[in-house]
Structures are given as C-alpha cells and as structure tokens.
C-alpha cells in the first residue's frame with residue numbers, strides 16, 4: 079500500500095527547528111531586550127490586525143463561514159486516507175506523478191532526484207512552509223542545486239542568511255533600512271544608489287527575479303489546497319511571483335502536507351473566502367493559481383506532487399491535538415498573540431512560530447523535542463477567537479502541557495505540589511484543615527507579598543491572591 083496512514087509516525091527529531099534554536103524562555107528573554115525588533119513587530123502586527131478586522135466586519139456571515147471551514151476540516155481528517163487516494167488517482171489521470179514521503183529525509187531525497195533528472199542545478203521556489211519544515215533548501219544546496227526564493231519577504235530572508243519569523247510575512251522583523259542594507263550587500267547587480275523607499279526596493283527585487291524566472295527550468299512550490307475530486311492544486315499569494323514559478327518552468331514539483339487536501343470545489347470556496355480576510359486583510363487573494371496535472375502546450379509539461387507525512391499521522395491519531403492539522407496558515411493567531419507581538423517568531427525556535435507553532439511543532443517532532451513551546455502562551459484565548467477555522471489552540475496547549483508533565487520520569491516541584499493538592503482535596507477533613515491553615519496565613523499572603531523559597535519563582539512576576547475571609551464551606555453552612 080502506498081499510503082502510510084493508519085500507521086502513526088513522527089518526524090525525525092530536530093526537523094522543523096530553526097538554526098541554533100534555544101528553548102523558548104531563553105530565546106524570548108533575548109528578543110525582549112531588542113527594542114528595534116519590538117517596534118518592528120508592533121507596527122506590523124497592528125497594521126495587519128486593523129486591516130483584517132475591517133474586511134471581516136464587512137461579512138455578516140463570518141461566523142457561519144468559520145463554522146463551515148471547521149466542519150469541512152473535521153470531515154477531511156476523519157477520512158483522510160480515502161481522500162488522499164482519490165487525489166492521487168485524479169492527479170495521475172491528469173498527467174501528474176504522485177510521490178509519498180513518510181518524513182523530511184524521504185521528501186528531500188525525492189525532490190533532489192527529480193531535479194537531478196532534469197539536468198538542472200537551479201530551482202525557483204514559491205513561498206512554502208512545508209519545504210521550510212523539511213529543510214529542502216539546505217538539502218538541495220548540499221546536492222549542488224541552488225534554490226532561489228521568489229517571494230519578496232522570503233528573498234529578503236534568504237539574501238540576509240536569516241530565518242523567517244512569521245508565516246505570512248517572513249521578514250516582519252526587518253524594517254526598510256535593514257532591507258536596503260541586505261540588498262546592497264547581497265543582491266547581484268543591484269544599483270549602488272538604492273534608497274529605502276519601498277517601491278524602489280520592490281523594483282530592485284523585481285529586476286533581479288525577472289532574470290531568474292526566465293532562465294530557470296524547474297520550480298518547487300508548496301500548496302495551500304488540493305481538491306481530491308479533480309486533482310487540482312491551489313496556491314494563493316499577493317505578488318504574482320508564485321504565478322511566474324507555477325507557469326514559466328518546464329518542470330513543477332509541489333511538496334504538500336497531507337492535511338491540505340479538501341474533498342470538493344465547493345469546500346475550496348469556503349477557504350478562499352476565509353483565508354485572505356483572516357491573513358492579509360484582503361477581500362480576495364490577488365493571485366489564486368490553480369492547475370490540474372499537465373496541459374499540453376500550456377505551463378510546465380512535467381508535474382510531480384510529493385505528499386508529505388513528516389509526523390502528521392501521529393498528530394491525526396491524537397483526538398485533541400489533531401485540530402492543529404485544520405490550520406490554513408493564515409497567521410491571524412500570530413498577529414493577535416500578545417506573546418508573539420513581544421518576542422517575534424525566532425524565539426519559538428521552530429519553522430512554525432506563534433500560537434499555531436506552539437501546538438503544531440511539538441506534535442510533529444514529539445512533545446519532548448519542543449517541550450517549552452506549549453508554555454509559550456498566556457492562554458488568553460485571542461488565537462481561538464481569531465482563527466478562521468476555529469482551532470481551539472488554548473485547549474491543545476493545555477493538552478500538550480499535560481503530555482509533557484506525564485512524560486517526566488523524575489518528580490518536579492510542580493508535580494509534587496499537584497500530587498499533594500490532589501491528596502488533600504480527596505480527604506474532606508484534611509481539606510478543611512488546610513483551608514483553616516490558609517486563612518491563618520492571610521497576613522503572609524497579603525497582595526504584593528511573595529512566597530518564600532523554593533516557591534518564590536511563582537510569585538516573582540505575579541501577586542499572590544489574598545485568601546478570602548470565609549471559606550465556601552463556612553458560607554454554605556451558615557445558609
């Protein structure tokens with residue numbers, strides 16, 4: 079059987095991490111000390127949030143659309159094996175070739191071999207989270223193949239030898255004068271009189287990319303959606319550079335996470351309304367490119383679809399965690415998250431940053447390989463409210479924290495405290511005695527005072543609540 083579904087697998091450990099990643103608390107501390115980064119992030123996330131809020135408010139049926147998106151995703155996950163085989167049959171019938179990759183190494187090997195078979199040593203790339211997740215650029219470079227990012231923000235990140243920090247706006251941590259410096263330093267043939275005026279910077283990138291588009295014969299893309307009933311792939315973007323990659327080269331290789339399939343065209347319609355308003359704050363995507371296999375005389379004449387598992391079947395096997403696979407990568411949860419707005423994406427140390435990264439990355443790699451991420455949240459719930467497909471991110475975060483605690487072999491101060499609380503709450507007399515003791519400690523526990531060591535870490539950044547004058551039991555007994 080070609081599919082690997084029904085057999086939970088996890089990604090090879092380490093896949094999906096950013097270079098030199100530290101655990102979140104250490105990385106966040108460094109990010110918080112960078113005022114320029116915080117200014118860049120605040121400006122960018124506030125602008126996107128406001129734009130998105132305005133166009134969402136125009137739709138009276140936004141909540142129903144969210145419900146529909148959530149229902150389609152739940153249905154898709156419930157019958158993923160059957161839909162993927164339907165997609166494979168439709169793509170093959172339309173002249174495409176489907177490959178199944180169980181993990182990042184397999185996917186990278188497949189793509190590398192496909193490029194080698196064309197005799198080319200350079201590929202142009204459409205912005206793709208899946209290829210970042212598997213480290214495709216690094217794998218291609220190791221094989222002597224040059225990958226050129228064509229999305230403007232991805233190009234800035236690539237030329238700056240940097241890492242992306244946002245799903246939709248990978249160079250969100252850079253301002254225009256930093257971008258000008260990167261272009262002057264790294265972009266071949268750039269005008270030395272380049273200014274930091276955004277249209278001037280965009281024109282410089284356009285000149286550089288146009289030459290590359292016209293001289294490169296192989297493209298690699300991701301996919302936002304794939305329609306099982308017809309085998310149609312869809313990529314949405316704002317610049318048109320993706321359209322160039324999808325139409326000009328002779329060979330197109332698409333790497334797609336298996337969760338991106340949707341059953342029918344009617345289902346796709348729901349997501350094409352949700353995605354642009356939630357992500358870029360646009361009423362529709364400026365460029366929506368769709369293709370079905372190969373069309374003689376029009377566009378790439380060889381099309382390969384690589385279906386990527388890389389830990390997704392393990393996520394699917396978890397009834398709470400599998401909601402993370404509903405994600406349509408709009409990045410709305412990043413833009414509303416108070417933690418993301420202050421630390422930026424690099425602090426998460428993961429290709430998927432922000433709230434979705436905090437629930438997806440630990441599941442793809444195994445929770446213990448990304449154990450600090452489920453704690454990178456205040457559980458305020460803003461991500462849940464903003465998510466266009468209603469993913470309950472706070473509940474998944476709590477679920478993953480529980481998995482992490484359960485995985486600890488040695489008792490931690492928290493597990494000892496929780497075990498003591500459970501023992502006490504299970505015994506009414508002991509519980510009443512503990513309550514009396516708590517009231518006696520009212521004086522010590524006055525607001526503003528901290529707990530003594532070793533519990534002082536808990537009160538280092540928060541006030542200890544003052545115990546009430548009367549317990550609930552006493553109040554109940556009196557009435």
Ligand code: SF4
Nearest residue numbers: 405406408409411465
């Ligand atoms: S979790 Fe929801 S809000 Fe966040 S990127 Fe995915 S679809 Fe968008």
